Amino acid sequence: MVLGLRKFTERSGDGAGEPVLDTANEEELMHVQSGVAIVLGARAPDSPGTLYISNKQVVWLSDVDKERGYAVDFLAISLHAVSRDPEAYPSPCIYAQIETGADEDVESADSDAECNETLDVSQITEMRLVPSDPSHLESLFDIFCECAELNPEPNEEREEEHNWIFSADLLSDDATMNEAEEGDLQWQLAENLGNPIGYSNGNHELAHSVLELRISDQRFDDADEMEHEVQDRHQ
Amino acid sequence: MLFFSYFKDLVGREVTVELKNDLAIRGTLHSVDQYLNIKLENTKVVDQDKYPHMLSVRNCFIRGSVVRYVQLPPDGVDVELLHDATRREARGG
Numbered sequence: 001m002v003l004g005l006r007k008f009t010e011r012s013g014d015g016a017g018e019p020v021l022d023t024a025n026e027e028e029l030m031h032v033q034s035g036v037a038i039v040l041g042a043r044a045p046d047s048p049g050t051l052y053i054s055n056k057q058v059v060w061l062s063d064v065d066k067e068r069g070y071a072v073d074f075l076a077i078s079l080h081a082v083s084r085d086p087e088a089y090p091s092p093c094i095y096a097q098i099e100t101g102a103d104e105d106v107e108s109a110d111s112d113a114e115c116n117e118t119l120d121v122s123q124i125t126e127m128r129l130v131p132s133d134p135s136h137l138e139s140l141f142d143i144f145c146e147c148a149e150l151n152p153e154p155n156e157e158r159e160e161e162h163n164w165i166f167s168a169d170l171l172s173d174d175a176t177m178n179e180a181e182e183g184d185l186q187w188q189l190a191e192n193l194g195n196p197i198g199y200s201n202g203n204h205e206l207a208h209s210v211l212e213l214r215i216s217d218q219r220f221d222d223a224d225e226m227e228h229e230v231q232d233r234h235q
Numbered sequence: 236m237l238f239f240s241y242f243k244d245l246v247g248r249e250v251t252v253e254l255k256n257d258l259a260i261r262g263t264l265h266s267v268d269q270y271l272n273i274k275l276e277n278t279k280v281v282d283q284d285k286y287p288h289m290l291s292v293r294n295c296f297i298r299g300s301v302v303r304y305v306q307l308p309p310d311g312v313d314v315e316l317l318h319d320a321t322r323r324e325a326r327g328g
Contacts, residue, residue: 080295080296083292097258
């Protein structure tokens with residue numbers, strides 16, 4: 001996962017058009033908003049520009065400097081908000097906090113952002129998007145919400161899948177198998193479970209499977225031991 | 236999933252969400268989804284000296300994965316109900 005903001009220069013056409021998206025990985029454009037200025041950290045606003053929101057990331061491209069553009073993955077946006085308080089920022093805007101992956105240095109990175117023009121954009125922790133027409137703020141906010149929900153944490157899902165496989169209910173169904181076969185079956189399940197929990201299932205199903213994940217500590221202990229046994233047998 | 240349903244019951248109540256970067260935001264719980272993404276309305280940053288930029292935002296979407304704690308209204312916790320629900324889940328539904 002790429003955290004933080006990055007420079008973005010790949011434009012379609014003669015370098016004047018839309019950003020080149022990763023369509024091979026099912027990235028698609030969700031919304032385009034022209035007339036948007038971008039403010040990185042405490043730097044001066046950059047404008048005019050156009051905002052491109054895909055189902056994976058937010059891209060801002062300058063309308064004047066074709067070499068200038070920035071992108072940030074939704075996975076790296078910790079929070080976003082509509083800011084209309086003139087004390088916080090003179091113009092109404094979308095405010096976003098960006099996770100940089102260098103949490104300990106967040107404060108020093110911020111001060112860098114204020115005084116150093118040549119800074120590494122990957123250390124930027126705050127971004128403001130200022131539409132020239134503030135009436136677009138609510139719809140932009142809603143699109144940000146929608147896209148954020150399309151990008152749940154990939155690591156957590158993997159972890160949950162893993163726990164699910166070793167839940168006691170699944171094991172008891174195969175009580176008739178001998179232990180070695182049972183172990184193999186678990187590993188096959190582990191490889192075949194393509195769908196992350198919560199994606200393909202209806203709400204009820206989801207509730208059930210997640211419910212199985214949050215079982216008592218004791219059963220989690222058992223599952224852990226079981227996992228070790230399986231690994232031992234495979235060695 | 237228990238917490239998802241539980242937080243849904245708290246919609247409309249005042250909560251404080253503490254993020255892993257130590258930012259704490261108080262606001263009215265507008266909605267919550269299955270990933271525990273949280274939407275707050277009429278928010279205020281608890282420690283305003285430290286985060287002056289965030290002073291007040293109308294609505295705010297917080298990514299579930301960056302939440303450390305959610306502070307609940309004391310009367311929003313039905314201990315008995317929660318106790319029963321967790322026990323039911325422990326039995327596998």
